[in-house]
Amino acid sequence: MQALTLVDGISAVLWYDEGQDTDRHDMGKTRSAPTLNDVAKAAGVSTATVSRCLNSPDRVIEATRQRVLQAVESLGYTPNFAARVMAAKRSYTIGAIIPTMDNAIFARGLQEFQDQLRESGYTLLVSSSAYDPEVEREQIRTLVARGADGLLLIGHARDADIYAYLERHQIPSLVAWSYDPHMHPPSVGFGNAAAMGELAQRVISAGHRRIAMISGITQGNDRAQARVEGVRQAMTENGLNADELTLCETTYEIDKGAEAFGKLMARSPRPTVVMCGNDVLAAGALREAQRLGISVPDQVSVTGFDDIELAEIVTPALTTVHVPHREMGRKAARELIAMVEGTSEGRSICIDTRLVDRCSLAEPPGAQ
Amino acid sequence: MQALTLVDGISAVLWYDEGQDTDRHDMGKTRSAPTLNDVAKAAGVSTATVSRCLNSPDRVIEATRQRVLQAVESLGYTPNFAARVMAAKRSYTIGAIIPTMDNAIFARGLQEFQDQLRESGYTLLVSSSAYDPEVEREQIRTLVARGADGLLLIGHARDADIYAYLERHQIPSLVAWSYDPHMHPPSVGFGNAAAMGELAQRVISAGHRRIAMISGITQGNDRAQARVEGVRQAMTENGLNADELTLCETTYEIDKGAEAFGKLMARSPRPTVVMCGNDVLAAGALREAQRLGISVPDQVSVTGFDDIELAEIVTPALTTVHVPHREMGRKAARELIAMVEGTSEGRSICIDTRLVDRCSLAEPPGAQ
DNA sequence: TTGTATGCGTTATCAG
């Protein structure tokens, strides 16, 4: 990607004072953005040469290159992306559709994904679907129509026709935040069930028997589903009845987490631990606990998932599952680029999570 | 730019079974995305008619429209955006460059901005610049090259040549998160200085005299500058010496806020209040206070800015300045669309902030 | 090394 710096002080005057009609004898013709042609004329070469200067500078002799680059500079030329895409049938653009930008869950991983992409000369286009499958479908179409060379999707759960559509348009795609080597598209992520299962094992080992969970909406969300499943399995493996898991589903918002926690605490007998689908819900739970005067972890334990910054800020700090978001973002970018460039057929990569012990999980009250 | 390797036909069959192999005697020719032409042929009309069906359905008779739409459907046709932009010279796309996606500061406002845009038929393209002016410059060029009809920028502080460039390309732009009716481009935002000044007034009224501030990097950030200035002015107005404001500049990260707070607490005499440039820094300060065993607000008060969710989660909850992000996002979207559509010349709009009293600000120790 | 000419997939201007 070329880096052009334009300097042209003249037009700066326009706004500050539209008073005096700066009639530049344009004969009313709106001056529009300069094109390859303009640059070519200014430099006294053909458009092909200008194009080459920009795209493969080594294929043009020093002298002319200088002249061209200078023309580019002084005209403030920027290649028209649409035209370039049409001609080259390649956009160096990757699209990503994430469920939400509203909280930090995807921010970190995506940031790294973008940085990695940029290093390889790609640009990232992001949309958020607000967890709505219809919106997501529309955004996938939009991104494809925009010429995205590849797509990053979150989780596997979506209608088959979407995958068919991507196949038809030959758009390589990759799933992240989820890992399942048997599914298509390939995925770069972590085992949500296993990770949550590990945490549940810790919870059970600490002596908890009355377990409650505040989950995200599982409908259409394989990560949420898997996390619930992870808890269930751990219970079963420890001789507990998984059906006795008190489950509360809600959207991933702090307020919702607080609300759900309140409901759970109203039950009798009270659960001794509330496992949350992610740190955001857990933060809400903690806030409500404080409001209700319920001490965590003395009276009830709370756990999170993701280990976003929030987890460390909150009081008490959350025992949670650390997800190496940056590593995931980086590896996803590399793999997707490889797919786009035909270097890889699409390989699934598992990212390891790890438990982070902090203060919000302890033995149940009355134990020892 | 490296040479491009295109994925060849081999990988085609992978995921789904297209059922009846609609062998179009392609002889191994990679089946590519359907075009207007394909649809036209399938429906037995001209490309012009297909285009009309999609863009102004009322200009074509019911019968043919049905046929065309069906062809579109069965072929899984999606208009090629690049081609459309080139032909129509209009993209119905708005670009936004924000300093970071890493924390929640811009998330809420941008989400609303996007929603509002979508309602009006526009798509939002977001990039984040990591607070780097060079990256921002490049991204502005990218967005313009991509045919953005308009641009949303954060704050006014950037080189004049960038504005010249936008002017040359005739791209309407709007500034948000900042308000200054005398500047160009027009801005939809709030008075950072006034808002912070109001908070500082409250701090001083509470009896504080030894005031410290953890600010974001003021270089190239007019919001950060204005917030510092707001504190200074309030001090001056209250007969304090603004030069005695202990100032600590750092990037907007929790860890940095914590670090800065530590340094401030090591000074002697200790400040009795630490005003933070935003809630993220304040959260860091609070965390460090807890670590150091310094009680907030008993031993030292802490204030924030923005009133993002974090502010309410943290212990003690932050006294801060509430910014109606959604309202700002909504109004910015409306105004920018009006500018793009030629309905408005560009009008600046001031959004009102308000103080939120929570627990982190009290009288200085030893007062009363 | 450089220039010429063609095509990319739409929209829009004209005729019909």
Added chain:
DNA sequence: CTGATAACGCATACAA
């Protein structure tokens, strides 16, 4: 109401 056809701005095979 519908069909040709000319742009749109760039990349690239081919020629010189």
